[in-house]
Amino acid sequence: MRGVPAELAGLTAWLQGFWDAHALPPESAFTFELALEELFVNIATHGAAPGREPAVEVSLALNDGEVALCLEDDGPAFDPLAAPMPDLDAALEDRPIGGLGIHLLREMMDELEYARLEGRNRLTLRKRIVS
Amino acid sequence: MSVLNTTLETVNGVVVVLPEGRLDYDAAAGFQSTLEQTLAGSDKPRGMIIDCTSLSYVSSAGLRSFLVGARAAKSAGVPFVVCSLSQSVREVFTVSGFSRIIEEHADRAAALAKLG
Known part of the structure; x- marks a missing residue:
């Protein structure tokens, strides 16, 4: 699909459909909706050279009570997991704006994995949602 | 398509902002300007909840x-x-460290009592 922010609403609806189809606990969708938004918007806004739209593939899989979300894009090599952690102790005035998305995912997901494969970025996030 | 509706109420000079729905990438700029415009008005509120x-x-x-x-x-x-x-929204506030820089109250009555 096209890596543009306008695609986010449709992707979120698709994710909610996945939750309904597999009768997964609704409250567990939140972390994955968050992951989808943070990563997709990141790719759509930073993941390509000016004037070029990245192509993105998104998939969800349910395996033994664990959901895996995978995003692949054809933008320049970029490992979001290598970003430094934001300063969470900074005062209101000194808080950097941004850098929080990946931090949230690190804390809320069980596993995050980045790979650069055949000219593509692949980010996989996993979390057990059914015990 | 907006998935966030924001309404404003004034209670004893305190502005209560009620966002309903999803505050995501699409809705964030609009919500931000609602807050900024409310604070920049000539009639400065005594507080914002x-x-x-x-x-x-x-x-x-x-x-x-x-x-x-x-x-x-x-x-x-x-x-x-x-x-x-809500529990999910609080988790995001806590994990991001925002609960350390933005004051939180259990409900509207408690927030109004604090600002009153």
Whole structure:
């Protein structure tokens, strides 16, 4: 699909459909909706050279009570997991704006994995949602 | 398509902001300007409460609008608090460290009592 922010609403609806189809606990969708938004918007806004739209593939899989979300894009090599952690102790005035998305995912997901494969970025996030 | 509706109420000079729906990448800029415009008006409020009773989702883009709003409130000398966070929204606030920089109350009554 096209890596543009306008695609986010449709992707979120698709994710909610996945939750309904597999009768997964609704409250567990939140972390994955968050992951989808943070990563997709990141790719759509930073993941390509000016004037070029990245192509993105998104998939969800349910395996033994664990959901895996995978995003692949054809933008320049970029490992979001290598970003430094934001300063969470900074005062209101000194808080950097941004850098929080990946931090949230690190804390809320069980596993995050980045790979650069055949000219593509692949980010996989996993979390057990059914015990 | 907007998935966030924001209504404003004034209670004893305190503005209560009620975002309903999803505060995501699409909605964040609009929510932020609502906060900024309310604080920049000629009739400066005595305080601002973001009542999150009907806020079902917030992302880092949404957090950013809270941060910008809280900063604008601070420089205007207007106390800024949040209340009635759902479990999921609170988790995002806690993990991001926002609960350390933005005051939270259990519900609207408690927030109004604090600002009253």
